Each structure stands twice: as structure tokens, then as C-alpha cells.
Amino acid sequence: MISAMSPRDPALHPILEKVGRGERLSREDGITMFRSTDVVALGQMANAVKQERSGDAVYYVFNQKIEPTNVCVLTCEFCDFAAVPGAAHAYEMSLQSILDRITPEVHEVHITGGLHPTWPWEYYLEMIRSIRQRFPDVDIKAFTAVEIDFFHKKFKLSVQDVLAQLQEAGLSTMPGGGAEVFSERVREKLFHQKIGAGPWLAIHKAAHRLGIPTNATLLYGHIETIEERIDHLLRLREAQDETGGFLTFIPLAFQPGNTGIKPTHEYTSAIDDLKTIAISRLMLDNFPHIKAYWVMLTEEVATIALNFGADDMDGTVGGEKIAHDAGAQSPTALTKERLVKMIREAGKVPVERDAFFNPLSVDAEFVVGKIPYLNSVPFYAFFDSPEEKILPVVPRRMGILARKKEIISGPFSLMDYVSIENDFELMEFCIATRDQVKSVLLFSKGGWRDLEGKRIAITDDTATSIRLLHVLLEHKYGVHAEFVRLHPGVNDLRGFDAVLLIGDEALHCNKYGLPGFELVFDLAREWYEWQKLPFVFAVWAVLRSLPEVRKASLHDALKESLRRSETSMAWLGAQHGKRIGLTAEEAREFLEGFNYHLGDREREAITVFKKLNAQVKQILWTLNS
Ligand code: SF4
CATH class of the missing domain: 3.40.190.10 (Periplasmic binding protein-like II)
Incomplete structure (x- = not known):
């Protein structure tokens, strides 16, 4: 808990207080954190924020990386992947060879590559279309903003048209690469042919407006300054305030390899990696997820990063080339079993996800679902039962996991409970209205x-x-x-x-x-x-087959959390309101509008609703x- 922490570095105390109050951190706070040597305190603060957002979950995806060509019209200083046309190591993949790389268990295809001088626009569309047709359930994450900008200029299409046509062909999301660092000074020196911050952000915002979620990255550990790192984060935070379309932020540790950059250090230090992950989690208060990209960090550092604010491991990746050509020291792919083991070693719950971060399966025992909304906070604010792991998951997805018995309990949407009542028994708790709910x-x-x-x-x-x-x-x-x-x-x-x-x-x-x-x-x-x-939105239920002693301890932990919450609504309002833009008073009033105990009137309401619902x-x- 944040209130119990006491950083060794006094400069972090005011920052800790802000984090505890859910307040947004400033540029100066960011710089202070980078200058601090109290890495443990940074990690603890970031982990507390991560736990609040993602509980014990750490996500991964079964994905395949495909780089269709390394032929590129640009020659960025830090890139060891690109080849000029005709070079001995230049390669171009046919549609068939791209499709052959995708196996049935793959859930996400991640496509990025060189800016090919002669491939026609139709080839890119056909690439996406053929994957979508052959693998309708696969999420396609493709083309960085640099590639989108290249298509826009080369094929004389507006950015909007490029994105809309790709979306029509089957594009699901966009990766976050190509941003490098939003500093004109660095761009001039290292990648002056590439787009800068303005066009990169404009392309991502255009994607968000079309309903294409995207990721964002920061390439750090080369010639950028700490101030430039923080400014990069602030510009992303501002863009996210505007569109809400970023899914995850990925700090990418620079891989020197044989690139033209001569950094002070060959590779970033583990301390720098962990600080950057932690500070990203703390600064980017509006980003849902922070990724520990094991390809760049190594497996060991990525595993530790799961306790420094990261809640995503990317995935199995399968055949990554760009980072490895630049000297990445990690394997080119990991098995699902290896990823799960790494997440477990970090003390977290492995959750397989799709490209949109919907949980697909959970690989742990005794997982309790948590609706990630303000109205369910009283059940978890003082929940103290170390045996159970908490997984935040939206109501519809919680129902899907319950049907697979991958969670043992949770506040299930009323409609979902109807479909699982053979396996789950009602508890005495619910989320019901008094009159209005405003949510x-x-x-x-x-x-x-x-x-x-x-x-x-x-x-x-x-x-x-x-x-x-x-x-x-x-x-x-x-x-x-x-x-x-x-x-x-x-x-x-x-x-x-x-x-x-x-x-x-x-x-x-x-x-x-x-x-x-x-x-x-x-x-x-x-x-x-x-x-x-009243209207009953959710009812708590527990797996019937769970040992009685476990059911009793879960019941007692929930009851105790509710009891303490009901006498601390003002405090809960102050703690949680800011995150969604409410004053402490508004959040308190909202929470007091709910009844959390399943009584006779709630049961009557359920019966009436079920009857009406059956008739529609x-x-x-x-x-x-
Ligand atoms: S970083 Fe991308 S755009 Fe730059 S040279 Fe390498 S492949 Fe081409």
C-alpha cells in the first residue's frame, strides 16, 4: 500500500504523496525520479499503481512477428536491419510465404518492415486481406506511423484514406514503433529522414478517430537526455487525453549492435531499464498498460520489470529480426510455457490476451474477478486474503472466463450469472442501485x-x-x-x-x-x-466445487472490505475519484448510491427483470x- 511506503530519497516524498492522492505528476517530478538513485522506491510506487489498475494480472499474447522485407529507402543511423535494393542480405517475402508463417494457435500477427521502393499499394492491402481471409480470428497489428506516412506520400493518398483502406482490408491495431524519441535534436542527428513527433502523433490520432487502437514506444539509451525522455512521455500523455486510443506504452531499450551510433554504454543497464519502466507507469496515468518487451530487455530484466509497473510481456513473438539484427541478446521467440513460467516467477497471474487486451485465458488457481469500475471498489479496497489473486476484467469478459471456470468468484453480471448458476452459487453481495447510478x-x-x-x-x-x-x-x-x-x-x-x-x-x-x-x-x-x-447489475457468486473453508475465507475477506469501505466512503472517493475526473465529493456521492448487500428487494428485482427479459x-x- 502506498501509504505504508517511505522512500530513502527525500526528494521522492512529495511524489509519493501525489501518487497516493491519485494526482498527475509534473515534468519536474519526472526529472526528479530519473535523477533519483532510489530505484526500489520507484519500483514500489509503480507496482502499487500497476496493482491498482491491473491487479495481479500480467498479459501476454500468442503472436507472430512478420517483417515482409528489409529493403528500405531510408538509412537510419541506429538501424542494422535495413538493406539497400540488390544487397546480398536483402529479402522480400511473397504473400504465400507470409501466410505460411502463421500457425493456427497464433492470435496476433505483428507486421512491420522496410519501406520498399517498388511494392505497389495493392500488395500491402492484399497482404492484410489474405491474412484476414485465411485467419479470420487473428488480430492484425501492422505498420508503424513511419510506414503509414510512407504509403501516404508514395501512393498519394491522404493518411485517413491509407488507414481506412487498411482497416477495410482487416487491420485491427497499429504498433507503436517509429516514434523513437520526440526530440528534434535527436532526430536531426540520428534519423533526419524519418517523420518527427508532429506527423507521428497526427497519424496515431487519425487512427484513433477511425477506431484503430495503437501502441506507443520510446527508444531510449542512446544520445537522448533525461529531459527528452520526459518530454516524450508528456506529449504521449497529452495525446491520450485527447483521443484515449493508446493501448500500451513500450519503452524500447536501444540495441547498439553494429549501428552507426556510439552510445556511452553498449547496452542500457538493468537499473536504467527498470527505472524507465517504473517512471513510465507513474507518468502515463492515462495509459492502460505498460509493456516489458523481453526482446529488448532480456528475459531476466523483463521478469523483474513485472514488479516495477509493467503488466504486459508482449508475447511469444516468433521470428523477430529488427531488434536481433541490431544485437538484441534475447532469443528470437519464446514458448508460451516459458512466458507463463516467467510471469509466475514474478508472482503474477499469466493472462493470455488478444490485441485489444481482452483476457482469453487465465493460467492460475484461485483467481477472483474484479470489475474495473469505481462502483466495485468497496469490495477490494480492504480485501486482504493473500491466497486469492485479483484479475480486473470487464463484465462481459468475466462471464466468458467463468464459463471456462478460470476464475473462482467475482461480481458477475446478472445475465452471466443466469448462464453459470449450475456451477456457481450466490453469495450475499451484489452491486445494486438505490435509485439512479449515473454509470x-x-x-x-x-x-x-x-x-x-x-x-x-x-x-x-x-x-x-x-x-x-x-x-x-x-x-x-x-x-x-x-x-x-x-x-x-x-x-x-x-x-x-x-x-x-x-x-x-x-x-x-x-x-x-x-x-x-x-x-x-x-x-x-x-x-x-x-x-x-432497485436494479441489480451484478451478483457475487463462488464456484460450487471450491472447498467450504475457502468459500468461507473469501466471504469473510469481502465482508470485511465492505464493512471498512462503508465507513470510509469519503476516503475512497478521494482516493479513486481523480483517476476518472471526479472530485472526492462526487465520487463519494456516487459510491453511496449503491447497495452492496443482496436482500429481499434485490432478489425481487432480479425475478422481475428475468421475467421481462425472457419476453423481449x-x-x-x-x-x-
Ligand atoms: S529504422 Fe525503419 S525506416 Fe529506418 S532504415 Fe531501418 S527499416 Fe528503414
């Missing part, structure tokens, strides 16, 4: 009855809220609409007449507005005014691609 909101261009035949966007997170909306539309207002489930990450809301948001995102938009959607309807209030009953027609679904 299950329909943002709309018109009134309820104007929604007849219209398209309503639904975030990927929802399970029960979508059914509540459906029940309200059909039974209360007699309206039928088309629901479009958005993929995780950012989304372009143009073309929709309403959007259903839940959790912290809904709370944030309720306070600051969602442009284009002027009317806001609180679904819980709608329900209350109609049925005069099948939801008309579309998946936004």
Missing part, C-alpha cells in the same frame, strides 16, 4: 421514442446493461432499435443515434459531455421510476468492424 447511461441525439429503427452503439464491456436497455426500449417505450457492438478501444461514433456507456467511461462522459449526444438517460433511474425496484425479442446485433 449506466444512454447518450442520445433524441428522446426514447425517436430511437425506433435507429442504430445504438454498445461498448464491448456490457452484458446486463444491454439487456436492461433492451427491456426498457421494448417494454417501457415500445421501440425497436439495432444494436451495434463496438470493438474494444476507441470508436468512431459517427453514424449512431445513441451510445450506451457503462462504468467509469460513462461517469466521465456524464460530467464532461459526449459531443453530438446531448441527451443523457440514466437506465437505473428509468428502471426505478418504472418498477419502483432477440436482440438485433451487428458487430462493428
Whole structure:
């Protein structure tokens, strides 16, 4: 816990206090942290922030790296991968050889490469299209901003058109490479032919506006200064405030190899790597994830980094060339078993994910799900039961994991509980409204009855809220609409007449507005005014087959956390409100709007809702691609 820490370096004390209060750190704070030698304190602070965001989870993906060519029109100083056309080591992959690299277990394909002087635009589109057709379930993460800029200039297409055509062909996300360091001084010296910060950020923001989430990187450990590292982080943080489209930040340790750069150190030191990971976690308060990229860090340092704020290990990678040509000392691929072992050795829970960070499977015993929203904080704020590991996961995904029995307990969405009740028994806790909740909101261009035949966007997170909306539309207002489930990450809301948001995102938009959607309807209030009953969004349940003694200890830990939380709502509000832009008072008021105990009225509400839900027609679904 942050309040129990006491850094050896007094310069870190004010920073610790800010982190404890959930306050944003300044440029000066960042520089102070880099100058400090108290690496342990930095790691502890970053780990505490990581635990708050990701619990015990560390993510990895079963992925395949493909570099279709090393032929490149540029000659960046630090690059040992590129080849001029006709060079003995130059190579070009055919579509067939690209497809042959993808095996059925691969979940994500990661494509980056040289800027080829003669390949036509259609070849790139065909590359993405063929992968999408042959492997429909694979997420395709492809082309850095440098490559997108190259396509834009070479093929005389706008950046928007390049991205939209790739998206249409099947692109899922974009990697974060090519940013290097946002310093004109460094760019002039090392990669003056490459795009600078302005175009790099503009391309990523354009991708976010199209609904393509992206990553961001920082290449450190060459000639950049500490101030330049911090300025890089600040510009990313500012961009993320604007679009919210970055998934993860990846500090990339420079690999000197035979590159033209003569750094002070051959390779970055483990201390520098760990500090950079920790400081990134602390500065980038709006980035969901920080990656320990084992390819650049080595397996040993990446494993330690999991206790210095990183919550992602990238993946199996399979056949990486760019970093290895530059002298990376790690293997070119890791097995899934090896990754899982490394994560376990760090004391964390290995969670296999897709490109959007949706958990696919969990590789640990006694994992308890946590809805990562403010309204579930009272169950975890004082939860003290070291046997159980906590996994934050949005309601719909928690249901999927429960059906596979990969979690033993959690606050399940009511709709999910209905489908798992043979294996899970109810506990005495729930997340229910008193009257309104302000975190299950329909943002709309018109009134309820104007929604007849219209398209309503639904975030990927929802399970029960979508059914509540459906029940309200059909039974209360007699309206039928088309629901479009958005993929995780950012989304372009143009073309929709309403959007259903839940959790912290809904709370944030309720306070600051969602442009284009002027009317806001609180679904819980709608329900209350109609049925005069609370609405139960989630019920706690535990795996029936768990030993009774374990069920009892889990029950006691939850009860104790709730008891202490219910007398500390003001404190919880102050601790957690800032992160989503609420004042302590607003957060306290919000938390007090919930009832966390499953009583007779809540059970009656569940019965009424289940009956109404059974009567509504099948939801008309579309998946936004
Ligand atoms: S870093 Fe990328 S753009 Fe620069 S030379 Fe290497 S492959 Fe080409």
C-alpha cells in the first residue's frame, strides 16, 4: 500500500504523496525520479499503481512477428536491419510465404518492415486481406506511423484514406514503433529522414478517430537526455487525453549492435531499464498498460520489470529480426510455457490476451474477478486474503472466463450469472442501485421514442446493461432499435443515434459531455421510476466445487472490505475519484448510491427483470468492424 511506503530519497516524498492522492505528476517530478538513485522506491510506487489498475494480472499474447522485407529507402543511423535494393542480405517475402508463417494457435500477427521502393499499394492491402481471409480470428497489428506516412506520400493518398483502406482490408491495431524519441535534436542527428513527433502523433490520432487502437514506444539509451525522455512521455500523455486510443506504452531499450551510433554504454543497464519502466507507469496515468518487451530487455530484466509497473510481456513473438539484427541478446521467440513460467516467477497471474487486451485465458488457481469500475471498489479496497489473486476484467469478459471456470468468484453480471448458476452459487453481495447510478447511461441525439429503427452503439464491456436497455426500449417505450457492438478501444461514433456507456467511461462522459449526444438517460433511474425496484447489475457468486473453508475465507475477506469501505466512503472517493475526473465529493456521492448487500428487494428485482427479459425479442446485433 502506498501509504505504508517511505522512500530513502527525500526528494521522492512529495511524489509519493501525489501518487497516493491519485494526482498527475509534473515534468519536474519526472526529472526528479530519473535523477533519483532510489530505484526500489520507484519500483514500489509503480507496482502499487500497476496493482491498482491491473491487479495481479500480467498479459501476454500468442503472436507472430512478420517483417515482409528489409529493403528500405531510408538509412537510419541506429538501424542494422535495413538493406539497400540488390544487397546480398536483402529479402522480400511473397504473400504465400507470409501466410505460411502463421500457425493456427497464433492470435496476433505483428507486421512491420522496410519501406520498399517498388511494392505497389495493392500488395500491402492484399497482404492484410489474405491474412484476414485465411485467419479470420487473428488480430492484425501492422505498420508503424513511419510506414503509414510512407504509403501516404508514395501512393498519394491522404493518411485517413491509407488507414481506412487498411482497416477495410482487416487491420485491427497499429504498433507503436517509429516514434523513437520526440526530440528534434535527436532526430536531426540520428534519423533526419524519418517523420518527427508532429506527423507521428497526427497519424496515431487519425487512427484513433477511425477506431484503430495503437501502441506507443520510446527508444531510449542512446544520445537522448533525461529531459527528452520526459518530454516524450508528456506529449504521449497529452495525446491520450485527447483521443484515449493508446493501448500500451513500450519503452524500447536501444540495441547498439553494429549501428552507426556510439552510445556511452553498449547496452542500457538493468537499473536504467527498470527505472524507465517504473517512471513510465507513474507518468502515463492515462495509459492502460505498460509493456516489458523481453526482446529488448532480456528475459531476466523483463521478469523483474513485472514488479516495477509493467503488466504486459508482449508475447511469444516468433521470428523477430529488427531488434536481433541490431544485437538484441534475447532469443528470437519464446514458448508460451516459458512466458507463463516467467510471469509466475514474478508472482503474477499469466493472462493470455488478444490485441485489444481482452483476457482469453487465465493460467492460475484461485483467481477472483474484479470489475474495473469505481462502483466495485468497496469490495477490494480492504480485501486482504493473500491466497486469492485479483484479475480486473470487464463484465462481459468475466462471464466468458467463468464459463471456462478460470476464475473462482467475482461480481458477475446478472445475465452471466443466469448462464453459470449450475456451477456457481450466490453469495450475499451484489452491486445494486438505490435509485439512479449515473454509470449506466444512454447518450442520445433524441428522446426514447425517436430511437425506433435507429442504430445504438454498445461498448464491448456490457452484458446486463444491454439487456436492461433492451427491456426498457421494448417494454417501457415500445421501440425497436439495432444494436451495434463496438470493438474494444476507441470508436468512431459517427453514424449512431445513441451510445450506451457503462462504468467509469460513462461517469466521465456524464460530467464532461459526449459531443453530438446531448441527451443523457440514466437506465437505473428509468428502471426505478418504472418498477419502483432497485436494479441489480451484478451478483457475487463462488464456484460450487471450491472447498467450504475457502468459500468461507473469501466471504469473510469481502465482508470485511465492505464493512471498512462503508465507513470510509469519503476516503475512497478521494482516493479513486481523480483517476476518472471526479472530485472526492462526487465520487463519494456516487459510491453511496449503491447497495452492496443482496436482500429481499434485490432478489425481487432480479425475478422481475428475468421475467421481462425472457419476453423481449432477440436482440438485433451487428458487430462493428
Ligand atoms: S529504422 Fe525503419 S525506416 Fe529506418 S532504415 Fe531501418 S527499416 Fe528503414
